[in-house]
Amino acid sequence: MPTVEPARGPLRLNPEELVTCVGCGLCLAHCPTYRVTGLEIASPRGRIAAMRAVEENAAPISEAFVAAMDACVQCRGCDAACPSGVTFGHLMEDTRAALVTSSAPAATAPRWLRAFDWFGYRIVLGHHRVLVALSWLLLIAQRLRFVPKRFGLPTLQVSALRSKLDAPVGMPVGMPVGVPVGMPGGSTGHVAWFFTGCVMDAWQRPTHVAALKVLKAAGVHVALPMRGADCCGALHTHAGRREEARLLAHRVIASMPGGAVIIVDSAGCGAALKEYGRLLDTAEARDFAARVRDFSEYVVEIGVPAVRATGRTVVVQDPCHLRHVQKAHLPVRTMLQGAYSLLELDDDGLCCGAGGAYSMLQPALSGEIRERKAQALHAIGAANDGVVVCSANPGCAIQLAQAGFTVCHPAELLAEALEESPR
């Protein structure tokens, strides 16, 4: 007899995932929105209870419900902390996706906002050339002081927008694309794709330049994606725009064919690519996801190139999507420990409040969460002269730089410490 799946409610949540929460509250201390508000509805447990009320008990999709869901940073700190294995990230993504298509008045944004979102998510993020062109316009507007600081945007640099990546687009002729790491390629025989993404590639390209320099020193033959890798779709998934995220994911998969590893130096993008199996639910997507590595994870896997001791101090800040989703935060330390003196924060990886577009959509909460992180950073001396904060996610880097810290990507730090002659 085939098993009959229980009927789902208006949020279309997986009933098994929903009932896993036993209400123990062990996740509360790991939730940044609960920590700054002290409100049950701003905690994972409170949000799950609200989801169950809508899904199972016919509670309305009210403004309070939508606000509670919107206020979640989607940091997944609760996923990592939950002893019962609640996959809160999935519940939140499914809830957001249901709200986007819901006809409930509280979930329906004004027409102008929907048009703005459509332009931003579909046109700008989905087409890298449009994003780069708008970035140049933004840079000009910033120089003319037309962009208020409260927008929280980083100051764009001409040198960053102009910098070039030292790698071919697509695997060169003769380079087999269907091969795993270990086939003839770079001097140590490693072959890999390097995913460049959307905002990071436009605004923080020097990080990509540094990552490619390290990979070259490590003997990796790197190729840039072919047409279609405009955006990983992480921001779309966060916003519940799942169909657009799927469209982007199909294009990203097609842009890096074969079996070579895919290296990603943005923790958020890497997490999204590693979750393509769930997003698309196909064997092809699952195979693709298994090839994805965070930059530091990959460098440690193949062997850190020769570096010199710099005598400098670095505070390691773990992006949530590297620590809680990819669970690949430890290689950052392994990679940098030969060149830098590393300091650890004692906040269990609590979120910095960046959360994709969260800092723009929820500026007050995001600011309060960042303040907690800033206090932890100050306590360990991260604001002292010569001390650098290391973060592997572009959003976290922007968020912490706005609080006055000097922030570098692990790839930039390793590139600086490389010994002169490549291995």
Ligand code: SF4
């Ligand atoms: S999500 Fe997990 S940790 Fe939090 S209350 Fe539910 S069972 Fe407990």
Ligand code: SF4
């Ligand atoms: S994802 Fe982060 S902000 Fe959202 S409920 Fe979980 S811990 Fe709190």
